[in-house]
Amino acid sequence: MPAERLKRRDFLKLGAIAGATAVVASMPAPAFSAPARRTLAECLELDHVAMADASAPVSAAWRSIRLTAAEIRNxxxxxxxxxxxxxxxxxxxxxxxxxxxxxxxxxxxxxxxxxxxxxxxxxxxxxxxxxxxxxxxxxxxxxxxxxxxxxxxxxxxxxxxxxxxxxxxxxxxxxxxxxxxxxxxxxxxxxxxxxxxxxxxxxxxxxxxxxxxxxxxxxxxxxxxxxxxxxxxxxxxxxxxxxxxxxxxxxxxxxxxxxxxxxxxxxxxxxxxxxxxxxxxxxxxxxxxxxxxxxxxxxDHDWVLTVPAAQWLIPVMEKVAVRDYKISENDLRKKPFNQFRNYVFSQATIMSLYETYAAKGEAELTRTIHSIVRPA
Structure with a gap:
């Protein structure tokens, strides 16, 4: 449904990377497509490399890193x-x-x-x-x-x-x-x-x-x-x-x-x-x-904001996992929750998700999570 597809793309603008190196600055901003919406069962089968390679923000960051390395003159x-x-x-x-x-x-x-x-x-x-x-x-x-x-x-x-x-x-x-x-x-x-x-x-x-x-x-x-x-x-x-x-x-x-x-x-x-x-x-x-x-x-001070953002966001992810994905409390330190959060975080980044949470509230964060992993 068109309206749903639009919603699924809404969060992606929050993951756009601001600023660039001299090489990257001359290029158009990356146009991130929506991540593949998966079931929890599918998330459990993905390994870490597959999750990273499926992520538009990660792929863009990796490309930027390689382009910047290529700028080294020596x-x-x-x-x-x-x-x-x-x-x-x-x-x-x-x-x-x-x-x-x-x-x-x-x-x-x-x-x-x-x-x-x-x-x-x-x-x-x-x-x-x-x-x-x-x-x-x-x-x-x-x-x-x-x-x-x-x-x-x-x-x-x-x-x-x-x-x-x-x-x-x-x-x-x-x-x-x-x-x-x-x-x-x-x-x-x-x-x-x-x-x-x-x-x-x-x-x-x-x-x-x-x-x-x-x-x-x-x-x-x-x-x-x-x-x-x-x-x-x-x-x-x-x-x-x-x-x-x-x-x-x-x-x-x-x-x-x-x-x-x-x-x-x-x-x-x-x-x-x-x-x-x-x-x-x-x-x-x-x-x-x-x-x-x-x-x-x-x-190297990205951690000043990103450490607390992760610590504030993970408990909300646990709440959503138990309520909407039927992940048991006992599994919050095991593979079911770990793979769920790994996929969601890899596709949207913790920082983009936290900005959604801070600016628009838990309901909008939940909708974004649902757009990445289909609820039970």
Whole structure:
């Protein structure tokens, strides 16, 4: 019925991505078509890659990421970044036997960079170290109760953060005539979460793996910096990437970044000073401190809104699941609900759905959910 089709398309305008990089800005805005309306039974049969590939917003974000990577002028950096996007494999573990892993675990523990993590839980499971456990485009953007926690969430998160970083780059250039290294800004932001496909592997119940701590932050962060070192990214990219979770404004803040670079160096098997990652005393970043790291840090602030949006939206999704899809309370932490929310979130994004909820209310949010998954 035409009226119903219009309703099904209404929510898509909320998922349109504002702003663009220099390349993407010259292109027409993506015209998202309505997602395939599925039954709950069909959602239960889809895997994470199929959900991500079926999503217009995720596909648009992935395309934007690849176009932005292609803007990197330095061919050596561009080639390495594109290789990681194509296959975010944990190659840092390729030649890491049990003995070497044990030695790394002990060194990180002795340096106070690894706490309350058993040796068995140190590092995510590794099958084939030459092949990523999942594509970059199908990984979630964070833990399962946090931001962008759906197939393709990493792509939308990375796309938004890269756009913000490039807007900051343009602002510094236009206002202050301050010429940052654009290649470093792009590479650091595109790679800042490169090991989330490894860390947040999907399980058979539709939930992503929990994350351990390393250096006082999520393990994906130092592991990602270590991967960039192993893959041959320049020191300036690795340093800026390490700044994503904090900036060296104060001694305390800088000590955190130094800790992540130290942890990454231990894992990668390099001397952080000789490799150009730390100053000669090993206590600060290379001097004078470059600003690309600050831009990477400021750019990685999508979580400020997206974490609470996810935490506020998930309980509403649970309510709708029980009421309209006959998912039992007991199944709200199991595959039936997980696959339901994974499909809805992947097709519409948490942020678009939350904006509908905040601006138009629960009834409109429910109608949008119904347009994606047919009620029981």
């Amino acid at each position: 061919p050596a950096i561009r080639t390495r970044v594109e290789a990681i996007l194509d296959n975010p494999a944990p190659t840092l573990a390729r030649s890491m036997g049990k003995g070497e892993k044990k030695a790394i675990y002990r060194e990180l523990t002795a340096k106070g960079l690894l706490k309350d993590v058993t040796e068995a839980d140190f590092m995510p499971p590794v099958g084939n170290a030459a092949k990523a456990p999942q594509p970059f485009r199908s990984a979630p953007g964070s833990g399962y109760q946090s931001h962008h926690s759906y197939p393709g969430g990493l792509a939308t998160h990375t796309d938004l953060n890269t756009r913000v970083s490039l807007a900051l780059y343009d602002g510094y250039r236009q206002v202050y005539d301050y010429m940052l290294d654009r290649d470093v800004v792009i590479a650091a932001q595109l790679l800042h979460d490169l090991h989330k496909p490894w860390v947040f592997q999907w399980d058979e119940h539709g939930e992503s793996r929990g994350e351990m701590k390393l250096g006082g932050t999520g393990e994906h962060h130092p592991l990602g910096v270590a991967e960039s070192i192993v893959r041959g990214l320049p020191a300036e990219v690795c340093v800026a990437q390490a700044c994503a979770h904090n900036h060296p404004r104060t001694e305390k803040d800088e000590a955190q970044v130094v800790g992540w670079l130290t942890a990454a160096s231990v894992i990668a098997g390099v001397d952080p000073v000789k490799h150009g990652l730390l100053a000669a005393d090993g206590k600060t970043l290379p001097m004078p401190r470059r600003q690309e790291g600050f831009v990477t840090h400021l750019g």
